[in-house]
Amino acid sequence: MLPCGHTAKIGIIGAGFVGTTFAFAAMIKNLAARIVLVDANQEKCEGEVMDLAHGLNFVETSQIMHGNYQDLADADAVVVCAGRGQRPGETRLDLLQDNVKILKSILEEFKQLHNQTCILVIVANPMDALTYVAKKLSGLPENQVFGSGTVLDSSRLRFLLGEYFEVSSQSMKAYVFGEHGDSEFPVWSHANIGGKPLQDFARYDAQKMEEIFQQTKNAAYEIIKRKNATYYGIALALTDIVESILYDQNKVLPVSHTLADYYGTKDVCLSLPCVVCRRGIKETLDIPLNEEEVQKLHSSATTLRQSLDSIQNLL
Structure with a gap:
């Protein structure tokens, strides 16, 4: 078949x-x-x-x-x-x-x-x-x-980390969660290469990791400044998402969806890892976050709620 x-x-x-x-x-x-x-x-x-x-x-x-x-x-x-x-x-x-x-x-x-x-x-x-x-x-x-969530943002982060650690970006396991925008955040607590946490590598440097994330977060602005639009990266990210839908692949992807109750955050759309299949989102994975990451998740949710409040008259 x-x-x-x-x-x-x-x-x-x-x-x-x-x-x-x-x-x-x-x-x-x-x-x-x-x-x-x-x-x-x-x-x-x-x-x-x-x-x-x-x-x-x-x-x-x-x-x-x-x-x-x-x-x-x-x-x-x-x-x-x-x-x-x-x-x-x-x-x-x-x-x-x-x-x-x-x-x-x-x-x-x-x-x-x-x-x-x-x-x-x-x-x-x-x-x-x-x-x-x-x-x-x-x-x-x-x-x-x-x-489409932070699928592209996560890919940008993996690319930059791969360059720094001198490994294929496809071997990097690192996610960006939250808003696809200025309040997004990296989940360093789960970032690894082949199962080995980033902080266990000799090249690991916390300040450099922050610099890499800032490059990730500002990537779209830098591209727009140079060529007025971004489209190649997001197009390929979309093929990954749509392929998982049409071929029922059950890929785990950080897509944006309504949170039911994730660390106290609900009724706002943010990106977290989801199993994506022919029926859409099969489930949201419950990923343990550290205290700093939970705070950043709440901050991202607050940013989005403020935006939604500004358009209530349009809904």
Whole structure:
């Protein structure tokens, strides 16, 4: 029996840098048989699809098309990339008011499809707050709506740590939890290489670890300053997430979702390790945190609640 991804359909809302780069990455990794891009700028969307479609001869994806919301009625996964971009020097939370309005209009269209088996993945920033909005307004079960989380942030951290310790980033086990933004934090208490804690290595230096994390946290700002947008890294992170959905892989990924009661934190969307499968989030792993990490989790939750308070009039 073929994996479900071979017959699956991915919907991508937003044909900007992130949406189109993800479409390209999804084609290269053969994630799905069909890919549909939807964008308010139909002419641009058509042009992007024409360009991508000319490469179908070289991949297993059988169809990529530009369409409308009705074409998402049978989509297995819908990835929401649409939203105003982050400007140089602007925090993700500064985007909130504008992108909530955009997301609400998208969700109004989506609800009319009555696609109750779809997994909805939010990528547009500020991602955690928008994920919370999507959970409230999409009409889908909570486990079927989540954000891309700190999957990319964790990858950035592993890359930088791998460079420092001179090992493959794929051999680094390190997570970033909390907000996908300024209040995120590294979980040093569980960071290891091949099961050996980082602090047991001769090269370990606490100050250097903090410098590496600051590089991780500020990576998007540095990239935006140089080239105005980030899209390659997040596109590949999305392929990892969507692959786990479509192929029912049960990967453990730090995606953004509503916390039920995690160290006293609840009713806010933050990133923690979850088992991601065809049904969406199967479970949140209960990872023991030290006192400092718990405090940072609470601080991140407070930051997000303040953001959510500022948009209550829009919900």
